[in-house]
Amino acid sequence: METPEEEIFRDSIATINKEGKRAWIYPKKPSGKFYKYRKLISYVLLTILFVSPFIKVNGNQFILLNVLERRFNFFGFPFWPQDFYLVVIMMLIGVVFVILFTVAFGRLFCGWVCPQTIFMEMVFRRIEYWIEGDRGKQIRLDKQAWNAEKIRKRFLKYLIFFIISFLIANVFLAYLIGSDRLLEDITGGPLENLSTLISLLIFTGVFYFIFAWFREQVCVIACPYGRLQGVLLDNKSIVVAYDHKRGEKEAGRAKFNKKEDRSTTGKGDCIDCFQCVHVCPTGIDIRNGTQLECVNCTACIDECDHMMESVNLPKGLIRYASEDNIAKKAKFEFGARLKGYTAVLVILLGVFSGMLFLRNDVEARVLRLPGQLYEHKDNDVISNVYTYKLVNKTSQDVEDVHLELISHEGTIKLVTNERFTVPKQGMEEGTLFIEISANSLTGDKDKIKIGVYSGDKLIESTTTSFLGPRTFK
Numbered sequence: 001m002e003t004p005e006e007e008i009f010r011d012s013i014a015t016i017n018k019e020g021k022r023a024w025i026y027p028k029k030p031s032g033k034f035y036k037y038r039k040l041i042s043y044v045l046l047t048i049l050f051v052s053p054f055i056k057v058n059g060n061q062f063i064l065l066n067v068l069e070r071r072f073n074f075f076g077f078p079f080w081p082q083d084f085y086l087v088v089i090m091m092l093i094g095v096v097f098v099i100l101f102t103v104a105f106g107r108l109f110c111g112w113v114c115p116q117t118i119f120m121e122m123v124f125r126r127i128e129y130w131i132e133g134d135r136g137k138q139i140r141l142d143k144q145a146w147n148a149e150k151i152r153k154r155f156l157k158y159l160i161f162f163i164i165s166f167l168i169a170n171v172f173l174a175y176l177i178g179s180d181r182l183l184e185d186i187t188g189g190p191l192e193n194l195s196t197l198i199s200l201l202i203f204t205g206v207f208y209f210i211f212a213w214f215r216e217q218v219c220v221i222a223c224p225y226g227r228l229q230g231v232l233l234d235n236k237s238i239v240v241a242y243d244h245k246r247g248e249k250e251a252g253r254a255k256f257n258k259k260e261d262r263s264t265t266g267k268g269d270c271i272d273c274f275q276c277v278h279v280c281p282t283g284i285d286i287r288n289g290t291q292l293e294c295v296n297c298t299a300c301i302d303e304c305d306h307m308m309e310s311v312n313l314p315k316g317l318i319r320y321a322s323e324d325n326i327a328k329k330a331k332f333e334f335g336a337r338l339k340g341y342t343a344v345l346v347i348l349l350g351v352f353s354g355m356l357f358l359r360n361d362v363e364a365r366v367l368r369l370p371g372q373l374y375e376h377k378d379n380d381v382i383s384n385v386y387t388y389k390l391v392n393k394t395s396q397d398v399e400d401v402h403l404e405l406i407s408h409e410g411t412i413k414l415v416t417n418e419r420f421t422v423p424k425q426g427m428e429e430g431t432l433f434i435e436i437s438a439n440s441l442t443g444d445k446d447k448i449k450i451g452v453y454s455g456d457k458l459i460e461s462t463t464t465s466f467l468g469p470r471t472f473k
Helices: 004-012 034-056 081-103 108-112 117-133 135-141 149-178 179-188 191-214 219-223 225-232 242-246 301-308 323-328 336-358
Strands: 063-066 071-074 078-079 240-243 318-321 363-368 375-377 380-393 398-405 410-414 420-422 427-437 445-454 457-467
Touching: 004 318, 004 375, 034 063, 034 108, 034 117, 034 149, 034 301, 063 149, 063 375, 071 081, 071 219, 078 081, 081 225, 081 336, 108 225, 117 135, 117 149, 117 191, 117 219, 135 398, 149 179, 149 191, 179 191, 179 225, 191 219, 191 380, 240 398, 242 323, 318 323, 363 445, 380 457, 398 410, 398 427, 427 445
Parallel strands: none
Antiparallel strands: 063 071, 071 078, 240 318, 363 380, 375 380, 380 427, 398 420, 398 445, 410 427, 445 457
């Protein structure tokens, strides 16, 4: 059975035509109150995004996501592989926060904060409007033959797109390998740093493909977040919504006629101008209800408010509202789901804060050398051989470091210098011998505690096992 025209949106997306080919979206240039707020927030976030890899806090990059070396900096705090559990908890906090926000306010993150939306709508589309003009001019340019005007505009647009994609790739790489190394590789020349050059070209190609061709399909097809709305949203969630009660009324929507009084004809306030559809960056009709393609960008709100003002009707036909608010005039309530997610978020934040507070700046690990037994020395002294590793997570050298036994009487002898320096954001490792009198042992496998000192200050402690003969118990 053929789907009625008004129900087609349920079976297909706006970016695919009836033949299954790409339907290019030409959104009208948005304007209005919300668009001004979005521009302000977007440019603040873009500034933070471009500046963060080059800001240093106590010698540490403000944000570093070096996955290959498993080194991460968040707000200037370094996290090493030994701190990976903290990174996992941070990721969980982020996921729960996004879920909580989605349950309450829908896909607000996508329209206001998501880097894909910000770059697409506030950078690349604005360049497109500047070069090719608004919706109508873009459609005509696309249909016209390849003359000098079309070649000039397309070449200029795609050249600027490529340059911006290259800049984004540099910033993205600065997050991954560190800004210092990136600048060193750039100033050192491309031939001397082929790996960095190849990475930059790959990232540039990816970003260029996304913003020049794939565009809104990232949100519609690739991003899984939109599909999560089906399980996260309910009738109480505040989303960008069309007030069907007011827009349709008894007689439905109709074109505007200044000679008629809509309050007496029973027609809804929607004048069927399609401006909300033309301005939508994903090509949907918000009057069909909440759809996974909607990124809550508010462009339809601004456009509808402008049209309502033009025909002397109240604004707010499309607005932030819940389905219950539209259908039942119900106010927003902090329900059981929101309370549950909030409780989980608070618990995770508490656990993370506690672990962050207990985290040491220097981490020590002392392990027995595999395959080695104890050695019985003169004066009834038992000796075990160990490897040690000290990790300095700070941006300052830790000097005059030495190891001492805390739990037992005995000595620690390093193969190298007894006192050494652990470099900033580096590590020191080597081999040591621990010697303990047999009279101090309580069994054939004692647990011993070792203190790490910087001068006279205890900065870390660790435990390990000490083997002895079975006769000493």
